[in-house]
Amino acid sequence: MxxxxxxxxxxxxKNMMNKSSRFISLSGLSGVMAGIYALGGAWLAHSKISADRMSAYSDLSEMETILQERELTIELLMIAGGVLVLALGTGILLSIRKAKREGEKIWNHSSKRLVINFFIPLLAGGLFSIAMLQYGYLSLVAPATLVFYGLACVNASKYTYGDVRYLGIANIVLGLIATQFVGYGLFFWAMGFGVLHILYGTLMYYRYDRAKQD
Amino acid sequence: MSIIDNINKAFDHRIRLGIMSVLMVNDYADFNMLKELLGATDGNLASHTKALEKAAYIKVEKQFIGRKPNTRYTATKSGKEAFKKHIDALERLIGK
Incomplete structure (x- = not known):
């Protein structure tokens, strides 16, 4: 006895150590959804870019070409922003649902810490990428977003499931490889934000979410 | 000497065990955070923190954040060591 x-x-x-230092209501399903949005966004971006390349063969004045490039950049930015908002929105919603189900508070000191530490590298990366767009280093934008996102995950992993660390490292490696394959940015982007998220989210779902529902 | 001797009576209560667990992995915790995590009442938590403070396992700092008083707890070095010993003893006891 x-x-x-x-x-x-x-x-x-163990329970207290985890609960007080890590946010464990992060939903695995939201990872999968983020991946699906990213693949959708990548597909949309791909079709926009190909449409743009097609029209490049027709004879446009220099002015028109510049205007069209600018328009494309704005469209791509909007797609990326849309994917980000959708992914974050779904993540927040599903995490709230999971927290409620487990009787946890969603906005507590551990979720605050997670959000702050996740957004420091992410925000820096976002601003840095916009600066690269500003100066026309288009080919490095996709690798940079992957590397910074990976760093954000590694940093955040201390405050949630430790496995997020491996998602982060995979994204960093992918981003660095992408620097050597200029012109394939969108492909690497789809791999990192799409495929890796779906893989990771599925793994998390089976490991943490499903087990608790049964 | 039996292993039971390593079981520390100071940690032999759910709330005190919880306080130490939280302070092992966090630099500090304030009163409300502990209350929320442990699901304890004000009086209950206060008496347990006092007991741990008396044993010099935790340190209490009172300060003001704006106009609100805020009580912050940290584990002392000896508190961390004692708690580690306690965990080791527990693990060995169930290992048998």
Missing amino acids: ESKKYLDDISEI
Whole structure:
């Protein structure tokens, strides 16, 4: 009987250590959804770019070409922004649902810490990427977003499931490889934000979400 | 000497065990954070933190954030060591 109490004590210690330092209501399903949005966005971006290339063969004045390039850049930015908003929105919604189901508060000190530490590298990366667009280093935008996103995940992993760290490292590696394949930015982008998210989200879903529902 | 001797009576309560667990992995915790995490009442939590403070396992700092009083707890070095010993003892006991 005594050893049952000791076992309870140990599990209470583990539970408290986790609960107080990590945000564990992050939903795996939201990872999958983020991946699907990213693939959709990449497909949309791809069709915009090909449409733009097609029209490049027709004879446009220099002025018109510049205007069209600018328009394309804005369209691509809007697609990227749309994907980000959708992914974050779904992530927040599903996490709220999961937190409610588990009787946890969504906005507590551990979720605050997670958000702050996730957004420091992400915001820096976002602004840096906009600056690269500003100066026309288009080929490095996709690799940079992947690397910065990966860094954000590695940083955030200390405050949620540790597995987020591996998602981050995979994205950093992918981003660095992408620097050597100029012109394939969109492909790497779809791999990192799309395929990796879906893989990771599925893994998380089966590991943490499903087990608790049963 | 039996392993039971390493079981620390100061940690032999769910709330005190919880306080120490939180302070092992966080630099500090304030009163409300502990209250929320442990689901304890004000009086209950206060008496347990006092007991741990008396044993010099935790340090209490009172300060003001704006006009609100804020009580902050940190684990002392000896508190961390004692708690580690306690966990080791628990693990060995269930390992048997």
